[in-house]
Amino acid sequence: EVHLVESGGVVVQPGGSLRLSCAASGFSFDDYTMHWVRQAPGKGLEWVSLISWDGTSTYYADSVKGRFTISRDNGKNSLYLQMDSLRTDDTAFYYCARDSGECGGDCFPADWGQGTLVTVSS
């Protein structure tokens, strides 16, 4: 069974930095593209970023490009999101998700963790 557990969500001041982690188990982590998706409290879903199985390809939403960095450590079955220059509108639940693997490359988020809350506030 796919199991994804996010951690690292805290209260941080505007302009600050934070690194989220996602521990994966129950599947061959290094076979799958991984995603981050966020959701501001009471708002809709926003796709944030993805990273290919080997870490060589990464993509970002326009709203986080240049401030957030996605990475992975396949030896530790872990996904990361380094968040710099945080703004109040980055406040959200952050979900990591495993790609479906249906497309032979990057596809859509299929299996999701339960999320971790990041609050950016002074």
Next chain:
Amino acid sequence: DIQMTQSPSTLSTSVGDRVTIACRASQSLSGWLAWYQQKPGKAPKLLIYTASTLQSGVPSRFSGSASGTEFTLTISSLQPDDFATYYCLQYHSYPYTFGRGTILEIK
């Protein structure tokens, strides 16, 4: 970026109703669209991908269709467990984009 226009934003419905939710893309997606269900306090759940393929374990009352840049999620006979928020996602081009969501509420 591809814009996804989802409608309606809220739908008041009753158990047994047939429900249709729409997403219109700002350009062709070649069928690369997924639908998700989300309940309060929970992570989203995948329902449908490639516009019309039902995810394993999802009840057959859920179906998806496409016509050009118009995509539709249909629930044939609404059940109590289906009251939730539904989102479409385009995965044709980066950055991926979600629709704004449709809340199904009890009439």
